Amino acid sequence: xxxxxxxxxxxxxxxxxxxxxGLLATMAPGVVLNSPITDRFRFExxxxxxxxMGDVLxxxxxxxxxxxxxxxxxxxxxxxxRVGRVVLQESVxxxxxxxxxxxxxxxxxxPMPALVTLAAELGPRVARRRGRAQGAVVSALMKPLAFxxxxxxxxxxxxxxxx
Numbered sequence: 001x002x003x004x005x006x007x008x009x010x011x012x013x014x015x016x017x018x019x020x021x022g023l024l025a026t027m028a029p030g031v032v033l034n035s036p037i038t039d040r041f042r043f044e045x046x047x048x049x050x051x052x053m054g055d056v057l058x059x060x061x062x063x064x065x066x067x068x069x070x071x072x073x074x075x076x077x078x079x080x081x082r083v084g085r086v087v088l089q090e091s092v093x094x095x096x097x098x099x100x101x102x103x104x105x106x107x108x109x110x111p112m113p114a115l116v117t118l119a120a121e122l123g124p125r126v127a128r129r130r131g132r133a134q135g136a137v138v139s140a141l142m143k144p145l146a147f148x149x150x151x152x153x154x155x156x157x158x159x160x161x162x163x
Contacts (some may be wrong), residue, residue: 005068007100008075012065018057023051028101036090036107037119055125059083059118072096083121086150088114113150120146 007025007026014022024046033043033052043052060081067078075094082088088109095104120142126133 005072005075006071007096007102008068008077008094011102012068012077013055013092015063016065020050020057021055022028023053028097028099028103032104034104034106036109036115037123051129052122052126055122059121059125060088070094072100083114083117086114086117088118111153113146113153116142116146150151 011026012022013019014026027046027049030159031045031049033049035042043049050120063081065077065079068075069096070076073096075089075096077092077094079090079092080087081090089111091108093104093106093108094102097103109118120139123142124135124139127138
């Protein structure tokens with residue numbers, strides 16, 4: 001029997017070391033990643049995850065894992081990091097196959113300015129693989145949204161904060 005934390009310990013170690021081959025070695029060939037940004041598509045297989053996770057390793061800085069809980073088939077990781085100057089918190093629901101390889105990752109990111117900033121940084125990189133124009137369009141759509149979300153948070157919190 002595989003020690004329940006071993007697969008996610010290897011995943012965490014690879015992420016922290018920015019070891020893309022080591023990261024992919026923790027994943028089943030048909031791995032699926034459900035994005036925190038959209039449910040309109042998902043990333044599937046080593047080829048798509050190699051590209052995406054390569055970008056993630058560039059975009060997310062100062063990553064720290066805070067929790068790793070669960071059993072031998074379902075794990076939950078909690079982490080913190082930064083996208084530029086924006087602090088993010090991430091939860092990852094990890095489903096493992098019989099061999100202890102990751103078959104599914106479902107990501108959740110908070111607070112909203114961090115999620116939108118992440119989308120503004122990753123979206124154009126992902127779209128650029130389909131063409132420079134696609135990357136430019138996604139950037140043009142996401143950058144103002146990220147700016148407005150970060151700037152508007154202070155005003156909105158001041159107006160809505162419980163007294």
